[in-house]
Amino acid sequence: MVGISSIGVYIPRSRLDRSLIAKAWGGKQPPGDKAVAHHDEDALTLGVAAAHRCLEDFDALEIDGLFFASTSSPYREKQVASVVATACDLPRAILTADFGGSVRAGVSALSAAIRAVQSGQARRVLVVAADCRPADPESDVEGALGDGAVAVVVDAKAKLAEFLGSAAVAEEITFQWRWDQGGGVQQQDARFALGHGYARDMAEVVSSVLNEHGVGASDLGALAVAAPDAKTAQALAKQVGVDAKTQLVPSLITQVGVLGTPDALLQLASALEKAKSGSTVVVAAFGEGAEAILFRATDGVASLAGRPGVGAQIERKLPLPTYEKYLKFRRIIGQDETPVELISNVLEHRELQQDTRLYGTRCGGCGLVQYPMARVCLQCKAREGLEPVKLKKKGVIFTYTVDHLAANLDHPMGMVVVDLDGGGRVYVQMTDCTADEVKIGAPVELTYRRLHSGGENYNYFWKARPV
Amino acid sequence: MNSIRDKVAVIGVGCTKFGDLYDSTYEDQVCDAAFQAYADAKIDPSEIDAAYIGTYLPHSQGGKAGISLADPLRMYDRPVTRVENFCATGTDAFRNACLAIASGQHDIVLVVGSEKLKDRPGRGIPRIGHQILAKGNTAPGLFALAANRYMHEYGVGRSTLAKVAVKNHWNGARNKLSHLRMEVTEEQVLNAPMIAWPFGLFDCCPTTDGGAAAIVCRADIAKRFRDDYALVKGAALAVATGRPYFDPTFDYVGFRSTQAAAKKAYEQAGIQASDVDLAEVHDCFTWTEITNIEDLGFAEKGQGWKMVEEGRTRVDGDMPINPSGGLKSFGHPIGASGVRMIYECVQQLRGNCGERQVKDPEIALAHNVGGPGAVSCVVVLGRQDS
Known part of the structure; x- marks a missing residue:
């Protein structure tokens, strides 16, 4: 039984009240906040934070795969999965890969992790979806795009949810993109791309996976979908015969914005927190096609009750005082710290x-834990018996x-x-x-x-x- | 072990004006200080056997070597050693010169400290070291870590710190060589722009250009040069960790390097802290002067701030601290500061300091601490008849 054994959500603490964007540029913005990565955060660090939450109950040495999904990796060339794995102190002998291209990559990475465990290629894979997508000031997407990350552990224990099946379609429809010359997320004719592309592709994969596994739309426990706005998700629910009020996982766009690759997994985290053992969840995302995965909650979901989950992340907010501060945090304006030379x-x-x-060093003689790693004990001056120790x-x-x-x-x-x-x-x-x-x-x-x-x-x- | 006491005499000192010396070079400062000291000792440069240069940063002449002194002075074919030891650079250069005399290797040795901070781009001194660890530190920020812990432990407020600045500015305003020659009020200090809590602008020493020099010789030949020479009673250096912030055993309420150096210097001099008549201490930040008072043994740990509150550290107090104006007002060209302190101690022992003159001193102490707390050097000087 392959499935999900842990899920961790990380929403950056800073929030921009959308009214500050409206104040800066005039015009109207939808109500609420968008989550804003701190100036020292990017998709990589957001991913590490979510991964750490997800691994609280796991021995890092038992992870043998890490898939990182993002459309806003800090590097065009350099694998981020291996950096996240190192920062999480995962072992050396693991399978790593970066997924990108579209915001669907979060679900793609989850799907790939399930196949890796199913096939025996890996025993326990950590999937990390993180995004910090750039929005041009005064662009149509500026108010919507938020930052965040979700990490999921996939293994054969399936402590939270069991994998039942999946479905995917590929279809070239231009909706949101960024080219290789830099700049923010571009968007074209949302009415067409959503009403035609999103609605068709998402309905197709959701209905397909439900039909294939004999789950009637009205029996579905939760529909956890990424969507560029709450209405689009509601329209999809209606289209596939799911009740938008009771079965559709409520959108968090008003609270945190559209996160990108983590969105579908964030909805999944919310769904699992409320799920009862045996209930079904479909998680799905769109982007040049769509992919849906069907899970059935297992007994372990009860353990999520009482734990600080998505709600705690949303409540733990620190409002940005001004729009200008947001521009600094996103490095659009402002002077950075003194640049350093390329580090060897x-x-x-x-x-x-x-x-x-x-890691620091523990002295076998006097027991002192010290950092950075020491050749001679700071306290008892012993040369022998110093051992590496992982710091809390x-x-x-x-x-x-x-x-x-x-x-x-x-x-x-x-x-x-x-x-x-x-x-x-x-x-x-x-x-x-x-x-x-x-x-x-x-x-x-x-x-x-x-x-x-x-x-x-x-x-x-x-x-x-x-x- | 033999003590260095009374084996070495200071026969000449020199000091440039300290400040924003935009029109003079590093080399000018070295020359001006050295030739002043030659004149003071009535000595010809050819009589110098060896020299020590205390300077911390590389400068326009390039290189971290004895050439930092040899080239400006054209002092060739003799041993010249460049000394770098954080903010204790100047006093450590002086200490090495004394050891060179005491060892019997040399009869007359020149010590120069010079630093040209205003030629550097950016603010303050450059941050060097590991490219990842301890990033974000600044000099005030590093000392502030200690100040905040001390103030937390002993319930001391910023107004006590401000009183150090008020006192040192009062002294410095009366010193024609000092950098910031103005008095300040406690209110001005407290309301100055914040630099690194708890230090506001007036809690911090300025970045200063300047040079200072001293000529030391065998004590038994000192009378050839002058009658009112000063005797070196003790000169001790101690090093502690340069990364106190990574040391879980460190209590952060004082500096172990100062405590160790002071103990050794007093032992050499055969004195106790209470025998010191005036002290030039390393007040890079106002709080540093308070911990120095304790670490040098003038007060118990946690009690030094009371001496400040009670005015006992003023020129007319029972333990005058920094009658020159200190780093706070006189300025702090890193490598020059320690030698400048020797200059002040010698002038005080000679009775040359006018309104700032401490009454009839016999024993004067110079102290640097850098790092913070990583290195400390303590020099004890006595009048020729002490």
Whole structure:
């Protein structure tokens, strides 16, 4: 029985009230917020955050595959799946691949992970869908596009949902795209692309997978679909004979925006949180065709009840005060931190365990956990008996400053010395916070973020954020 | 182990005006300071056996080598050593010169400290080191980590810090060589733009150009040059971790390097902290002066701030600190600062300081700490009759 055993959602804390966009450009915007990645977040880091949530109950060593889906990977050429795998401290012998091309890639990656486990190619695959799609200022899509990530563990235990089947169609219909010359998401004649393309392709795959597995539309537990707006999803529900009020998973576009590749998986996460064992869920996404996957919830879904899920991510928000700040966060305006030189790939590679997997050293003699990795114990000066130790990612601020001199897009910048649970002390930037959250004794967690860039290469490291 | 005490004498000192020296070069500063010291010692440059140059950053002449002194002074065919040790660079260059004399290798040695910060683009001093770890640190931000922990532990507020600035500016305003020659009020300090909490602009030393020099010789030949020479009583350096923020055993309320260097220097000098009549300490930020007071033993840990509140560290107090104006007002050209402190201590021991003169001092102390807390150097000087 192959299926889903864990699902983790990460929505960035910053939100832009759409009325600020309307205020900037005139005209009307739909109500609500869009989730905005912090200036130090991108699809890669959003993906790492979702993956960490998803892996809370798993031994990283038992993961042997990672598929990363995004239309907004920070790299045109360089695999992100392997970076996410390293930041999650996954083992070396794993299958990795990046999926992209359209926002359908999240469902495509999930589908591919299911096949990989079914075929025996992998035992447990982590699927990560993350997007941080660029929207040109004053464009039609600016109000809609939000940022976020969802990660899913696929294995043969199927603790949450069992895979029943899937269906796909391919059809070239131009709706949203970005070409290779940069710029934001473009969109053409939504009425045609949605009314004709989306409606037809999505209805086809949803109905097909339901029919194939003998699930009547009215018996379906939940329809979890990605859609560019709530009405389009409702129209689809009606078209396939599903009740939009009771069976369609409510759209979160008003709260967080259209996320892209994670959308269908976000709807799936919401559906599973409410699902009863034995109920069915269809997850589907559109993009030059469509793909739908049918699951049946297993007994484990009960475990999701009581846990902080999608709702907690939505509620944990920090409003951006101005539209201009949003433009800075998206690096459309504003001065970045002082650029650095291209970091030596030799140094970077040699220090992966320390800098990316976040290992320190434990002294076998006195027991002190120390970071960075040590040759001689800081406390007892022992040369022998030092062992690598994986650091915990939660801790408490021992001391801090709020630095107005440091160049930073989110000014001023908190710098904190954190005593980690289980030992080790790190000195890192604070992020996702207000200045008054940077204080002695405050609990924080480490989050993998973009640190700086140089030589057209991004450098990532851990920062702290309020818990 | 033999103590360095009374083996080395300071026979000449020199110091340029400190400040935004837009029209002078690094080389000008080296020359001006060195030739002042030659004149002060009434010595010909050819009599110098060896030299030490304390300078932290590379400069326009390039290279991190003895040429940083040899070329500006045309001092060739003799040993010239470049010393770099964070903010303790100047005092450590002086310490090495003293060791060269005490070892018997040389009779007369020149020490110069010079730094040209205004030739650098951008703000403050460049951040160097690991390209990923500890990114985002600035000099004020690093010291602020310690200040905030200290203030948290001992319930000290920003107004106490401000009193350090007020006092040092009062001294510096009366020093014709100092960079920021103006008095400030506590209110001005508290309302200045924030730099790195808890440090506002006036809690921070300026970035300054300047140079200073000292000539040291065997104590037994000092009288050939002058009667009112100063004697080196002790000179000690201590190094702690350069990454205190990664050290889980560090309490962050004081600097172990200063504590160790002071203990050693007092031992060499055969004195106690209470025997020191005035101290030039490393007040790169206002709070640093408070921890220095404690780390140097002038007060118990957690009590130093009270000395500031009670005015005991003023020129007319019982423990005058930074009568020159300190880094805060005199300025802080990194490699020059330590040698500049030697200059001030010598002038105080000679009784040359006018309105800033500490009453009849016999023992003066110079102290640098850099890193923060990574390196500290303490030099104890005494009057020739001490």
